[in-house]
Amino acid sequence: MTTGAGEQAPRDGGRAARRLVSTMRARLAPRRVRAALSVAFVLALAGVLFTASAQLARGTERRHPEDLPQLVQSEEDRADGLSGRVDALRSEVDGLTAAQPGAVPTGDATTMENSGVEAGLVGVTGPGVVVSLTDAPTTGNYPAEITPDDLVVHQQDVQAVINALWSGGAEAMMLMDQRVTATTAFRCVGNVLSLGGRLYSPPFKVTAIGDQDALRAALDRSPEIAIYKQYVQAVDLGWKVKDDDDLSLPAAPPPSLQYASVPKGTDPFGDASR
Missing domain, CATH: 3.30.70.1880 (Protein of unknown function DUF881)
Structure with missing residues (x-):
């Protein structure tokens, strides 16, 4: 059976369409790979940022307080702790001093006397x-320049x-x-x-x-x-x-030390909560 020229044209058109599709797929393949890699990078970066945010959130309680009332309370607690340490050390010093012999060596007595002379006591x-x-x-009768x-x-x-x-x-x-x-x-x-x-x-x-x-x-x-x-x-x-x-x-009068003090009725931390 003989096929006419009119039937040959659709067959050629079908082959051309298949070749066009193959060519487009070949061109789009690298783009799809790059897109996949970009998505993976964005997801990895988001994970890193999420982890860092979580660590910062967990570490917030270890930071120094920024608002003034919390700062005052923190420093008061710290001062109380140091005061307790000072009291403990003072008790230790008192105990060690009491354990020493009552007699003062001659050399120390001479040193104390010399210190008293230098201090004027x-x-x-x-x-x-x-x-x-x-x-x-x-x-x-002075010169004129005097x-x-x-x-x-x-x-x-x-x-x-x-x-x-x-x-x-x-x-x-x-x-x-x-x-x-x-x-x-x-x-x-x-x-x-x-x-x-x-x-x-x-x-x-x-x-x-x-x-x-x-x-x-x-x-x-x-x-x-x-x-x-x-x-x-x-x-x-x-x-x-x-x-x-x-x-x-004669000896000088004992020195009188003066120091600053807070006036009565004044709360040094009165404005701390404002």
């Missing part, structure tokens, strides 16, 4: 020197004497009638010395117990005192150093 007697500084006369400020003893002049005597090995010292200690502070206002809440007028006297030759040598070595002595020569400022073999320096 005990009276001291012995040889030493007395240095006196006083103002120059208010009237005199001012009234050059005629008075200044704070740095007194400080120079004290520093020189300490460097010369002074064992104890007294300014005017007050013992010089580590907490001694004085100030000169005009020709008045303010010391320990009291005011003194010149002459200003510094008393030091120690080796007299060493103390005098230290005064002579001081550059500040050398400058002061130039004014002694120029305007007749007062300067006198005297040896004394029987000096007596």
Whole structure:
């Protein structure tokens, strides 16, 4: 049976369609692989983020509180714990101290005595020197460049004497009638010395117990005192150093410590809950 040209065309069209489908499948295959990989990557990333979020959520209770009331409570609990630790350590120290022999070794007693002398807590007697500084006369035949400020003893002049005597090995010292200690502070206002809440007028006297030759040598070595002595020569400022073999320096009054406190009726944590 003979087939006409009209029947051959559909057969050729069917083959072309099958070839087109095969070609499209070949082209789409890599895209499907990439899409599958992308989906897998997104799912893996989502899993990692979910795990991290869960870990952070579990760790929230270990974080330091951020709101002020919780912070205050946390610090109060911490302070209570430390206070308990301090009490326990203090009890341990007290127990160890009570277990020690009652007698104090000679070396320790000497150390305590020396510390008391340095702190000014005990009276001291012995040889030493007395240095006196006083103002120059208010009237005199002074050069034109001399001012009234050059005629008075200044704070740095007194400080120079004290520093020189300490460097010369002074064992104890007294300014005017007050013992010089580590907490001694004085100030000169005009020709008045303010010391320990009291005011003194010149002459200003510094008393030091120690080796007299060493103390005098230290005064002579001081550059500040050398400058002061130039004014002694120029305007007749007062300067006198005297040896004394029987000096007596009284003890300084016990120090009174002051500290800040919260006024009555004030709650330091009153605004903590706001």
